[in-house]
Amino acid sequence: MGLWRDKLLVLGLTLLSLSPSWATDVSFDKGQLLINGEPRIMFSGSIHYPRSTAEMWPDLIQKAKEGGLDAIETYVFWNAHEPYRREYNFEGNLDLVRFLKAVQEAGLYAILRIGPYACAEWNYGGFPVWLHNLPGVKFRTDNQVFKDEMQNFTTLIVDMIKKEKLLAPQGGPIILTQIENEYGNIMGPYGEEGQRYIQWCAKMAESQNIGIPWVMCQQENAPQPMINTCNGFYCDFGFKPNNPKSPKMWTENWTGWFIGWGLPFHHRAAEDVALAVGRFFQSGGVLQNYYMYHGGTNFGRSSGGPYITTSYDYDAPLDEYGLLNQPKWGHLKRLHEVIKSAEKILVQQSVTHKDIESNVKLSTFTDNSTGNSICFLSNVNNNKDVTVDLQNNGKFFLPAWSLSILADCNKEVYNTAKVSTQISLKTKKPSNVDSELNWVWKPEPLKDTLKGKGSSTTNQLLEQKATATDASDYLWYMTRVKVDASFPKHAILRVNTTGSVLHAFVNKKQIGYEWQSGGGFVFEKPVILKKGVNLISLLSITVGLKNYGSFFDLAPNGIVGGPVQLIGSGNVTKDLSLNEWSYKIGLNGEKKQFYDNNLSHKNKWTSEGIPINRSMTWYKTTFKAPLGRNPVVIDMQGMGKGHAWVNGHSLGRFWPTMIAQAPQGYSCSDTCDYRGNYNDHKCFSNCGNPSQRWYHVPRSFLNDEDNTLVLFEEMGGNLAKVNFQTVTVEKACGNAYEGSTLELSCQGGQTISTIEFANFGDPQGKCGSFKKGSCDATNTLSVLEKACVGKESCSINVLEETFGSSNCNINTPKRLAVQAVC
Numbered sequence: 001m002g003l004w005r006d007k008l009l010v011l012g013l014t015l016l017s018l019s020p021s022w023a024t025d026v027s028f029d030k031g032q033l034l035i036n037g038e039p040r041i042m043f044s045g046s047i048h049y050p051r052s053t054a055e056m057w058p059d060l061i062q063k064a065k066e067g068g069l070d071a072i073e074t075y076v077f078w079n080a081h082e083p084y085r086r087e088y089n090f091e092g093n094l095d096l097v098r099f100l101k102a103v104q105e106a107g108l109y110a111i112l113r114i115g116p117y118a119c120a121e122w123n124y125g126g127f128p129v130w131l132h133n134l135p136g137v138k139f140r141t142d143n144q145v146f147k148d149e150m151q152n153f154t155t156l157i158v159d160m161i162k163k164e165k166l167l168a169p170q171g172g173p174i175i176l177t178q179i180e181n182e183y184g185n186i187m188g189p190y191g192e193e194g195q196r197y198i199q200w201c202a203k204m205a206e207s208q209n210i211g212i213p214w215v216m217c218q219q220e221n222a223p224q225p226m227i228n229t230c231n232g233f234y235c236d237f238g239f240k241p242n243n244p245k246s247p248k249m250w251t252e253n254w255t256g257w258f259i260g261w262g263l264p265f266h267h268r269a270a271e272d273v274a275l276a277v278g279r280f281f282q283s284g285g286v287l288q289n290y291y292m293y294h295g296g297t298n299f300g301r302s303s304g305g306p307y308i309t310t311s312y313d314y315d316a317p318l319d320e321y322g323l324l325n326q327p328k329w330g331h332l333k334r335l336h337e338v339i340k341s342a343e344k345i346l347v348q349q350s351v352t353h354k355d356i357e358s359n360v361k362l363s364t365f366t367d368n369s370t371g372n373s374i375c376f377l378s379n380v381n382n383n384k385d386v387t388v389d390l391q392n393n394g395k396f397f398l399p400a401w402s403l404s405i406l407a408d409c410n411k412e413v414y415n416t417a418k419v420s421t422q423i424s425l426k427t428k429k430p431s432n433v434d435s436e437l438n439w440v441w442k443p444e445p446l447k448d449t450l451k452g453k454g455s456s457t458t459n460q461l462l463e464q465k466a467t468a469t470d471a472s473d474y475l476w477y478m479t480r481v482k483v484d485a486s487f488p489k490h491a492i493l494r495v496n497t498t499g500s501v502l503h504a505f506v507n508k509k510q511i512g513y514e515w516q517s518g519g520g521f522v523f524e525k526p527v528i529l530k531k532g533v534n535l536i537s538l539l540s541i542t543v544g545l546k547n548y549g550s551f552f553d554l555a556p557n558g559i560v561g562g563p564v565q566l567i568g569s570g571n572v573t574k575d576l577s578l579n580e581w582s583y584k585i586g587l588n589g590e591k592k593q594f595y596d597n598n599l600s601h602k603n604k605w606t607s608e609g610i611p612i613n614r615s616m617t618w619y620k621t622t623f624k625a626p627l628g629r630n631p632v633v634i635d636m637q638g639m640g641k642g643h644a645w646v647n648g649h650s651l652g653r654f655w656p657t658m659i660a661q662a663p664q665g666y667s668c669s670d671t672c673d674y675r676g677n678y679n680d681h682k683c684f685s686n687c688g689n690p691s692q693r694w695y696h697v698p699r700s701f702l703n704d705e706d707n708t709l710v711l712f713e714e715m716g717g718n719l720a721k722v723n724f725q726t727v728t729v730e731k732a733c734g735n736a737y738e739g740s741t742l743e744l745s746c747q748g749g750q751t752i753s754t755i756e757f758a759n760f761g762d763p764q765g766k767c768g769s770f771k772k773g774s775c776d777a778t779n780t781l782s783v784l785e786k787a788c789v790g791k792e793s794c795s796i797n798v799l800e801e802t803f804g805s806s807n808c809n810i811n812t813p814k815r816l817a818v819q820a821v822c
């Protein structure tokens, strides 16, 4: 008997260890996505691997799994992997295979959007700039040079994932792949060539022979068997794939929005995201992907643009640092559970839709074999609450802009507007180790460029991408101009540029800088000229290359064509555009890698006279990592614009002097009415503050001993307020209706220290300012204290039995509100 048991155990273990290599068959038919022949309902979320660190991936993926996702989606970022033609990089957080294996190890599927055009607010949409400089190339159209490069990279990625057995039929996690990205949105201007291109994309993808379906998002005319999918804030009754075989899939449900320098934060409420998801499945959807589930950080110079911040938090269910963004994460988790519990019924696709009244719809899904049913009841009125009488099945109250899921069509198990998940109030605290920062500094060596010495010369004003191949944000344009007595001494230097920022130096002195977010600007500053030769050095700066639109790749950068002019009184003009211009790519400090502490640098750093508000300055300090596991950020308040590195790892560009302002005609507000269609101009906050004040320092960049922070300050800043902080969940607030379960948790290993507020009855106010209502159960506080204090998390059934009688009016729906300190 014992022997048999052992044998069975061995067999069981063998099967377990073999299971990852079992092939998964992925196909589709009759609007269903079939995994091993079974129709499925799937939740997926975007986590872009280069926007975090390899060390963060397992935790992010685990949190996605706990949040109820089946799959992780990512783009592949061509320009990161092939920075120089045929020179590849798959190291560190570019280790795509390691990322996909981490997804697999967590037991999740993967969706790989190879593109290789990504968009994604990623520099140049993911295209390498060398591609722009290939003779005869035309992007995203029927052009041989482009198609050869696109096919070369696509094939490289496909071969890599095949070799690593990462495709589902090989036992790997990848169930879907994408070619191109939203070409349908912008293809009009490409005309016939664009039509031919999309046919070619489909053929090329098919020829890769990967044994799983390909999708093309926002591509109504997607050639078969490509599945066209939708992207947007909503995707419901208005969207149908272009072939009855294709499953209805939503590749991008935007959970928030990205931030631009000078623009405010975006908030998309959990209630609205949940409604959008509910409506998608109500309308027959089978797979939806949150874009983003974790947004993360645009490290290095990876942010697109122009003018996209380093933070790519996106108001996603996991915040930039990987902490849960509550209540969004939890409210969606609950929704996933409810929808998943009805998966068998939903995939039958036996459904009837009934319009109860305008904007109120009842959809009944039935499993004909078992008779089981589930109903989705939606009220998409912007502000009209309704009570729907389903007769024998009951009466249901639906707040405006909400959807209820009714188990067996007679029991409300979820309403998108009723959030029972805790809210987490996060705070940033100064580092818990000796936090005084001692700085050293040195100037950016400008000797050569202020003298006009570059590495190449020509008699024209060149385009920046073509000249610098995006090796740096910085490109110097330098010229000499001879001035005789006939030209006025006091003049204006006028530069017409398509760059994002411009600094100008005349005769070795900085005369000023300017920037503008749009497609270029005119720089004008007074100058004093000397008789004879004058030196003009212009530093043109990019802040992320454009990533979206028809022909976006051709948007010019830099002082291309100018004109650059000197204008004296009476409008006497000297046009310098056809002068001899000398060029130099990048800063000397970048070239010498001042940010790398392991290299010894000839020009010594000094602690003497730390400058304030000095442009073109390098600063360095050492610091100890804050203790604990909480995410670390640098508060850059007081600094101007530049780039930051910790232990040689780039944290990205900083620009805290860019103050957030709502676009004209809009404003910021403390409250956000989630009702009504969301768009990227709704629910703004953070006006009047820096668009980005804090910059993430992933824990894996830090060591236990001394760490080095290097800043390059381009415009001028004051270090006085720069300091390290940690992000902690300070308070956890719960607000749950009777009959539900309230879960409270602190993150990062912290425990609940006190219960500041507890009321089971009709509590008023919101997290941070709760007030007791007219009734309460006597034991509420003590029950909570017992269940939660000293614990990382706790769970309470919200029932009268738990707390004792509340003495509430019989008609009052009872709720439990709690505020706990972490």
Ligand code: GAL
Binding pocket: 118, 119, 120, 121, 181, 182, 231, 252, 257, 258
């Ligand atoms: C979509 C695009 C994504 C991302 C998103 C906005 O159009 O496909 O890559 O750019 O917009 O965040």
